[in-house]
Amino acid sequence: MEAKNRVPVLSDVAKAAGVSVPTVSRVLTSSKYVAPELRERVMKAVNDLEYRPNSAARATRSGKRSMVAVLTGATSNYGYAKTIEGIELAARKAGLSVIIAVVESDSEPAVNAAIDLVLSQPVAGVIILEFDRPGLAAVKAFPSSVPMVVAGGGTRRSGSTPSALLDERSAGRDATEYLLSLGHKTVHHVAVPTMGKHSGRTQGWKSALTAAGAPVPPVLHATWEPASGYKLGLDLADQDDVTAIFCGNDDVAIGVISALLDRGRRVPEDVSVMGFDDQPHVALWRPSLTTVRQDFGDLGARAFQLLSAAVEGADGSSSSIVKPELVLRNSTAAAGSSAA
């Protein structure tokens, strides 16, 4: 157990096995038939020395890349983390490593810095998480020389970029229509800092309202923190005409509900509140949260699939879009159940 043992390279293995360097390479990449006896010797040497191929050198010569990169505006929020998890799982199954690069903001220097960091590595392709403005900016600025796919909540896909999507627009519309169907005159909306006007959730909400001829209240903007939902919830609680609130995500919904309750408004009797994402714990809230279930893990897996295809050279810019499903629980109720 020498402490600072030099890490073995191909020539060490070749020497140990008594063969030439290319033969070892051929055994390891199984690129050409090698006599069983030699193969045996090589494999033994590989195991004895604990040799691991240096994929940097490999990439340099062969151009075969063994890493995919994820470019994203954030990592630890629920949706981001789950999507990254899905990507990592799919990549690992395919024998690829995953490298994470965070785009600090949507400013040009930040975007370029992240892109530089990623492209300086030998990546086979890049998945950009288009959940927020930094992600959006990264998609726009990304050079066409490297295979890229988008994963996000958008609907429209202008160019020829393959995309794995969650149909947030439809989901937002469904959610809003559901609340309207309960008899609410309109639905207020607290947005999370996603892509601004381009957020599918917000778009769907607005289109449902206008389609139903309902008034469109101004959009309230929260951060990702539940506390900011709480703050906005305090304001909403004071407005008597607010009877239904569609929130940009579960954390914010929790904040809003908490504020409403603190102000003495009952949920769902006085005000119905919906979340978005269906984090595991919101089913246990009191009231349990009506929300929209998004399968982020699947999103990540689909994105990786598309990237694999793009790397293989499939030019047919296929895309996949999945519609999240409503999960009806107890934070929503018919308008006027307050009287009952």
Added chain:
Amino acid sequence: MEAKNRVPVLSDVAKAAGVSVPTVSRVLTSSKYVAPELRERVMKAVNDLEYRPNSAARATRSGKRSMVAVLTGATSNYGYAKTIEGIELAARKAGLSVIIAVVESDSEPAVNAAIDLVLSQPVAGVIILEFDRPGLAAVKAFPSSVPMVVAGGGTRRSGSTPSALLDERSAGRDATEYLLSLGHKTVHHVAVPTMGKHSGRTQGWKSALTAAGAPVPPVLHATWEPASGYKLGLDLADQDDVTAIFCGNDDVAIGVISALLDRGRRVPEDVSVMGFDDQPHVALWRPSLTTVRQDFGDLGARAFQLLSAAVEGADGSSSSIVKPELVLRNSTAAAGSSAA
């Protein structure tokens, strides 16, 4: 805007700038003085061509690695995600990329597969998240030829491995002592699937109980899911002697509380419940959750700092340990407040 433009290499830049290849390299790495005029020309060519150094080739020749790897048993749970976020931020500031590798289980093939995946890339060093059994197994199996540091919740650090730690043991003890100080005869414990008997939280809990001469109830084992906490909570609700419960994390605590409430036991009047982690939303629970705040982002930053030092060759296996702080809220109360 050619679509499939070959990505430029150093010799392209050299040609465009009318200098030799090594000169370009010297400019980019600022390894040797280059005349201002030449430097100028080179930089212009670099910008014009949008050249980005190929860090695989760079690593091959110079041995300078520009990636750190994170080896972990999971990625999307709160603590994991926040720690990874902290590592990424620190690494990005230092100009390094982060590669993530998940260790599927603590079985030997899974551990080796993850280690192989990581070590085949040109990583400067590795941070292993020792929050669970796969992480623990990875630490044990990791070869000494590559700089490595451990980040986790352990206390003991046998060998000479630098470690960034959260003192879960002390925190668990503090939490338990706090509950005992409220007059509870003993404290029940619902553990999350961390390192089994080696979990600092569980160790601290047990040591506080034995130190106080209180009976040590059997440990209940939950998964990471709130639903599993709920399940165990139903059982606990039926035992009248259960008046205080220390949970392995916030999600489980929420499940337990939910079950207690569903069974008609009041929190905190009948039963006090504590969580662990202080996720942002638990402050908004009703009752708001008493818990232990862990600064995972800081943990990640500290781990990266130690790794940097280790890579630089600092052999003094320094470690850093931070004690999480109790956050007292409303899910805990004095024993017997039920009567009041």
Added chain:
DNA sequence: CGATTTTGGGTAATCGTTTTCCCCTCTCCT
């Protein structure tokens, strides 16, 4: 059984960088 084809494996070239040499030129000093 001799000539031609296959086959397995070694030698050398290659990938995109960095680094070592070395040479040329410019400066400075006596």
Added chain:
DNA sequence: AGGAGAGGGGAAAACGATTACCCAAAATCG
């Protein structure tokens, strides 16, 4: 003015792998 010293930059080697090329031996065929 001539020689020593220093500094800047180019040519070539090196890094650790893969791949092109080639040759000897075995296999196939007439």
